[in-house]
Amino acid sequence: MRTQRLPDDREGLGRAAAILAGGGLVAFPTETVYGLGADATNGKAVAGIYAAKGRPSFNPLIAHVATRDAARREAIFDARAERLADAFWPGPLTLVLPRAPTASVCDLATAGLDSVAIRIPSHPTARALIAAFGRPIAAPSANRSGHVSPTAPDHVLADLDGRIDAVVLGGAADVGVESTILGCLGGPVTLLRPGGVTRAMVEAVIGEAIGEAGDGDGARPLAPGRLASHYATNAHVRLDATGPGPGEAWLGFGRDDRPTGPLSLNLSPTGDLTEAAANLFAHLRALDAMHPPGIAVAPIPADGLGEAIRDRLIRASAPRPPRA
Ligand code: TXA
Ligand code: MG
Numbered sequence: 001m002r003t004q005r006l007p008d009d010r011e012g013l014g015r016a017a018a019i020l021a022g023g024g025l026v027a028f029p030t031e032t033v034y035g036l037g038a039d040a041t042n043g044k045a046v047a048g049i050y051a052a053k054g055r056p057s058f059n060p061l062i063a064h065v066a067t068r069d070a071a072r073r074e075a076i077f078d079a080r081a082e083r084l085a086d087a088f089w090p091g092p093l094t095l096v097l098p099r100a101p102t103a104s105v106c107d108l109a110t111a112g113l114d115s116v117a118i119r120i121p122s123h124p125t126a127r128a129l130i131a132a133f134g135r136p137i138a139a140p141s142a143n144r145s146g147h148v149s150p151t152a153p154d155h156v157l158a159d160l161d162g163r164i165d166a167v168v169l170g171g172a173a174d175v176g177v178e179s180t181i182l183g184c185l186g187g188p189v190t191l192l193r194p195g196g197v198t199r200a201m202v203e204a205v206i207g208e209a210i211g212e213a214g215d216g217d218g219a220r221p222l223a224p225g226r227l228a229s230h231y232a233t234n235a236h237v238r239l240d241a242t243g244p245g246p247g248e249a250w251l252g253f254g255r256d257d258r259p260t261g262p263l264s265l266n267l268s269p270t271g272d273l274t275e276a277a278a279n280l281f282a283h284l285r286a287l288d289a290m291h292p293p294g295i296a297v298a299p300i301p302a303d304g305l306g307e308a309i310r311d312r313l314i315r316a317s318a319p320r321p322p323r324a
Pocket of ligand 1: 030032033034035036059060061062094096110113115116117139140141142177178179180181192193
């Protein structure tokens with residue numbers, strides 16, 4: 001794949017928006033770091049982000065929007081979230097909020113959670129690109145997994161040249177660290193990741209202390225990157241199964257001649273890992289909703305995106321503390 005270098009003018013952004021609309025990957029500047037963008041409503045496009053970054057697991061991603069109206073379509077704002085958005089948007093603040101019933105962001109981008117991370121960036125190129133595209137853009141930092149975040153197009157190309165469709169050449173990102181992430185999910189506002197907006201700035205706006213980040217029971221702080229209590233099934237998930245046991249639901253992969261029924265879905269009948277990643281959370285949800293005692297999963301190769309798919313399946317059934 002040749003990675004196009006696009007200027008940050010009208011024509012360049014128009015081409016970038018068309019690539020996004022076609023399910024492609026475009027790196028673009030924000031005021032914090034360069035993001036690796038994909039159509040947040042397209043599961044296959046979002047799966048491409050993880051493949052390009054070489055991410056071993058599907059962390060939920062930030063949905064970037066251009067307007068408050070667009071943000072309200074995706075997430076439910078309580079009074080504190082409204083105040084925080086008034087104070088810091090557009091800018092380097094991400095809010096984790098309950099997903100709205102009208103949400104368009106796909107399950108893979110939120111890692112199957114009922115919450116969504118959302119922000120309006122202040123960088124004019126980022127805003128113009130989102131506006132030209134017209135839908136939310138999912139974007140983690142535009143670097144290979146484990147590498148430092150990029151603040152210039154050269155950093156992006158050093159990591160991702162030939163792995164993504166385009167980069168918008170928009171100069172250096174000036175904040176240089178990622179956005180501050182706050183959880184606004186009903187209890188106290190929690191600091192999920194420190195960043196461009198300081199704790200003191202947030203507390204001045206909400207008029208109370210920020211709570212400790214927990215996993216839902218409010219007691220245990222979790223390590224960064226693992227802050228989201230990831231989607232967990234009620235049913236036990238059994239990997240590398242040769243077929244469903246009595247009563248078990250079946251999650252297939254690749255060509256599968258087992259009888260299909262209401263308790264059977266296939267992640268990708270053609271054995272395509274990108275398609276499997278795009279379907280993963282929606283299929284898990286659908287099977288779990290039928291309350292089987294367990295979900296048996298066909299063998300999934302551990303290479304490429306398969307590693308992340310296997311990681312998520314293992315986490316989905318890991319023992320967890322009771323939810324608050
Ligand atoms: O400055 C930034 O925020 C950059 C630019 C490109 O906007 N983006 C960025 O994205 O840093 P990323 O994917 O590297 O970080 C997203 C973080 C992850 O640590 C993830 O765990 C957290 O946001 N996150 C996303 N959705 C979440 C959710 N529903 N609950 C808790 N944490 C969430
Ligand atoms: Mg990052």
